[in-house]
Amino acid sequence: DSGVTQTPKHLITATGQRVTLRCSPRSGDLSVYWYQQSLDQGLQFLIQYYNGEERAKGNILERFSAQQFPDLHSELNLSSLELGDSALYFCASSPRVSGRASNDNEQFFGPGTRLTVL
Amino acid sequence: GIQVEQSPPDLILQEGANSTLRCNFSDSVNNLQWFHQNPWGQLINLFYIPSGTKQNGRLSATTVATERYSLLYISSSQTTDSGVYFCAGPSSGGSYIPTFGRGTSLIVHP
Numbered sequence: 238d239s240g241v242t243q244t245p246k247h248l249i250t251a252t253g254q255r256v257t258l259r260c261s262p263r264s265g266d267l268s269v270y271w272y273q274q275s276l277d278q279g280l281q282f283l284i285q286y287y288n289g290e291e292r293a294k295g296n297i298l299e300r301f302s303a304q305q306f307p308d309l310h311s312e313l314n315l316s317s318l319e320l321g322d323s324a325l326y327f328c329a330s331s332p333r334v335s336g337r338a339s340n341d342n343e344q345f346f347g348p349g350t351r352l353t354v355l
Numbered sequence: 356g357i358q359v360e361q362s363p364p365d366l367i368l369q370e371g372a373n374s375t376l377r378c379n380f381s382d383s384v385n386n387l388q389w390f391h392q393n394p395w396g397q398l399i400n401l402f403y404i405p406s407g408t409k410q411n412g413r414l415s416a417t418t419v420a421t422e423r424y425s426l427l428y429i430s431s432s433q434t435t436d437s438g439v440y441f442c443a444g445p446s447s448g449g450s451y452i453p454t455f456g457r458g459t460s461l462i463v464h465p
Contacts, residue, residue: 280455342386346398
């Protein structure tokens with residue numbers, strides 16, 4: 238158990254719908270990351286938050302948005318869902334952010350949310 | 356961006372065998388992690404190893420930052436080692452946003 242929790246574990250929905258995925262980081266971790274894992278694209282970084290503020294953006298679609306709340310949990314919102322959005326969505330957390338090699342950067346992953354869009 | 360290449364892409368072992376997985380990077384290495392994704396999809400941290408060598412039980416890892424590669428050694432493999440092994444490489448800039456390789460899929464037969 239990494240200490241990172243994600244809900245729900247599974248989500249089945251229809252095209253055009255909107256869903257919210259939730260993540261609670263490890264106790265004490267300030268940084269949260271969201272990743273998407275699909276069969277054809279592998280593990281792709283979506284977005285990072287640090288202590289409530291957006292820190293970095295990756296390959297995140299405009300239909301997707303995220304935020305980190307004062308209690309440091311994070312939510313990923315996916316809207317106007319398409320079949321191609323079906324994937325495993327992971328949240329990870331790390332203690333802090335450092336531009337140099339540091340254990341503060343080590344990321345721990347949650348169990349993931351498996352999203353199926355029908 | 357940084358390119359991360361893992362080899363071999365697939366590996367089939369008999370229980371008890373040893374193996375070496377490799378990760379090559381297109382740019383300088385710092386902040387490198389190895390993960391194991393089990394058959395249930397969980398991503399489990401194995402090592403955070405920006406340089407040097409670390410050992411944890413039957414697993415060990417070595418990163419040679421100056422030569423831009425990292426190795427993961429699995430000794431006396433067990434069926435529970437099956438799954439996909441990912442290395443996650445460095446990124447430039449002030450934040451560690453790892454770039455993942457495509458993984459090595461390992462099957463260990465009893």
